[in-house]
Amino acid sequence: MKIAFELNGTPVEVETDPANMALSVLRGECGITSVRGTCGIGLCGTCTMIVDGKTTASCLMPVGALAGRRVETVDVLNEDDPVIDAFIEANAVQCGFCIPAMVLTVRKLLEDNPKPTDDEIDMALAGNICRCGCYAKIRDAVHLAAAKGNPA
Amino acid sequence: MSTAWHSPTTREEVLRLRAELGEDGTLVAGGTFLGVLMNNGILAPEAMISLAHVEGFERIARDGAELRIGAMVTHRRLEFDADIRALCPMIADTFAVVANPRVRNWATIGGVLADADYASDPPAAMIALDARVVLESASGRREVSVEDLIEDVYQTVIEEDEVLTEVIVPLDQSAARYRKFRTRSHEDRPCVSVAAVQASGGLRVAVGAVAGKPQIFHDICALAKGRAMDSGLAREIGTAYAERIDPITDARGSSAYRKRVIAVEVRRALEDLAA
Ligand SMILES: Cc1cc2nc3c(=O)[nH]c(=O)nc-3n(C[C@H](O)[C@H](O)[C@H](O)COP(=O)(O)OP(=O)(O)OC[C@H]3O[C@@H](n4cnc5c(N)ncnc54)[C@H](O)[C@@H]3O)c2cc1C
Ligand code: FES
Ligand code: FES
Numbered sequence: 516m517k518i519a520f521e522l523n524g525t526p527v528e529v530e531t532d533p534a535n536m537a538l539s540v541l542r543g544e545c546g547i548t549s550v551r552g553t554c555g556i557g558l559c560g561t562c563t564m565i566v567d568g569k570t571t572a573s574c575l576m577p578v579g580a581l582a583g584r585r586v587e588t589v590d591v592l593n594e595d596d597p598v599i600d601a602f603i604e605a606n607a608v609q610c611g612f613c614i615p616a617m618v619l620t621v622r623k624l625l626e627d628n629p630k631p632t633d634d635e636i637d638m639a640l641a642g643n644i645c646r647c648g649c650y651a652k653i654r655d656a657v658h659l660a661a662a663k664g665n666p667a
Numbered sequence: 668m669s670t671a672w673h674s675p676t677t678r679e680e681v682l683r684l685r686a687e688l689g690e691d692g693t694l695v696a697g698g699t700f701l702g703v704l705m706n707n708g709i710l711a712p713e714a715m716i717s718l719a720h721v722e723g724f725e726r727i728a729r730d731g732a733e734l735r736i737g738a739m740v741t742h743r744r745l746e747f748d749a750d751i752r753a754l755c756p757m758i759a760d761t762f763a764v765v766a767n768p769r770v771r772n773w774a775t776i777g778g779v780l781a782d783a784d785y786a787s788d789p790p791a792a793m794i795a796l797d798a799r800v801v802l803e804s805a806s807g808r809r810e811v812s813v814e815d816l817i818e819d820v821y822q823t824v825i826e827e828d829e830v831l832t833e834v835i836v837p838l839d840q841s842a843a844r845y846r847k848f849r850t851r852s853h854e855d856r857p858c859v860s861v862a863a864v865q866a867s868g869g870l871r872v873a874v875g876a877v878a879g880k881p882q883i884f885h886d887i888c889a890l891a892k893g894r895a896m897d898s899g900l901a902r903e904i905g906t907a908y909a910e911r912i913d914p915i916t917d918a919r920g921s922s923a924y925r926k927r928v929i930a931v932e933v934r935r936a937l938e939d940l941a942a
Contacts, residue, residue: 534670569743
């Protein structure tokens with residue numbers, strides 16, 4: 516089946532089984548490797564994409580459900596996005612595996628809530644697991660990014 | 668062979684597809700439960716019927732003394748909707764503690780009740796609220812209480828030509844509390860959950876995640892009849908629930924552990940109600 520959607524601002528059309536999960540189609544047909552599969556059960560967050568403005572587990576969404584929708588991955592951000600700068604400045608990265616999803620989730624959080632508290636950060640990132648345990652520094656990075664402000 | 672994907676936009680179309688496809692047509696709501704089954708090779712649907720674009724399925728409306736919630740209303744909306752918060756805050760409190768924001772963004776009230784997982788939060792809450800669901804098929808419509816909807820783990824009375832279209836919650840409660848007791852991470856499913864509701868018909872206490880379906884005992888709830896809730900009565904009902912339930916053992920707690928937690932959590936929920 517042909518499935519058309521918008522990916523990071525560009526219209527795309529893929530020919531695939533609609534029951535395939537968005538994760539495998541994004542990584543395969545679409546060549547977007549910043550979405551990463553780990554648990555396949557919605558727990559870890561490394562596969563996070565944004566669909567119509569909402570964070571979404573791409574491992575659980577059949578690609579058929581993306582038809583006509585707006586899909587974003589971390590690749591949509593400019594390289595000088597304040598969230599990316601803040602992660603680097605706060606040294607919030609070890610192996611980096613979880614980071615694209617963290618950055619994307621934080622970008623979304625700051626759009627909804629430009630000055631989140633520690634609790635609000637923890638709530639928004641509950642379900643984004645970092646096996647290197649960078650949580651404290653990631654929280655610092657969120658505050659730092661909040662101080663820098665959202666891009667215009 | 669490629670899976671057939673249907674994306675109906677009207678109620679009539681969904682019900683017709685459901686009648687035509689029978690058990691070969693899998694309904695997809697948020698997909699958060701189906702996705703897990705499909706990724707683990709437990710389910711490989713021949714045809715999928717998406718409910719995402721059906722007109723009217725995302726409606727929240729007050730209807731006299733009742734609240735009507737469309738099957739496709741997401742957990743996230745129930746968490747934040749101003750009307751829900753004002754009319755029945757326990758609904759918001761319950762849906763707010765399910766899973767993580769990424770799952771709550773898509774998981775729906777219809778999906779969580781239809782999948783009937785023993786360790787979900789909303790079923791116990793909906794039973795304590797005495798909510799009912801509307802089940803529609805091409806040949807008719809019936810209303811079933813959530814208490815009767817869920818038979819056992821992953822088992823409901825929904826027929827293969829039916830769709831759960833709406834959840835109806837009476838708004839006659841004077842106090843309502845949901846408590847979720849977790850033994851692992853913050854976003855995990857409950858080890859024991861307790862929903863306690865004081866409504867015009869009396870007290871309703873449902874305990875979730877401890878058996879194949881939420882446990883409610885009307886005779887024990889009747890102990891509260893004509894008595895003011897205080898710590899003595901809360902303890903009496905908590906102890907009675909713990910004695911009556913034969914809890915399961917899973918990774919979140921052993922049967923013996925759960926029994927003790929049930930007594931404490933039911934007591935606390937009732938003390939919260941009185942506070
Ligand atoms: C990581 C993770 C953590 C979780 N943690 C929790 C938790 O802490 N507490 C909790 O309560 N739950 C938890 N859940 C479960 C989650 O709540 C359910 O997966 C979700 O509510 C299912 O809703 P859905 O809309 O995604 O359903 P779907 O996956 O789309 O569907 C579920 C089932 O119901 C059927 N169905 C869907 N809609 C209808 C309808 N309208 N009529 C008839 N049948 C229908 C489908 O065919 C399918 O069999 C968790 C899930 C994940 C992935
Ligand atoms: S791979 Fe999707 S949440 Fe873990
Ligand atoms: S930096 Fe290694 S998993 Fe987060």
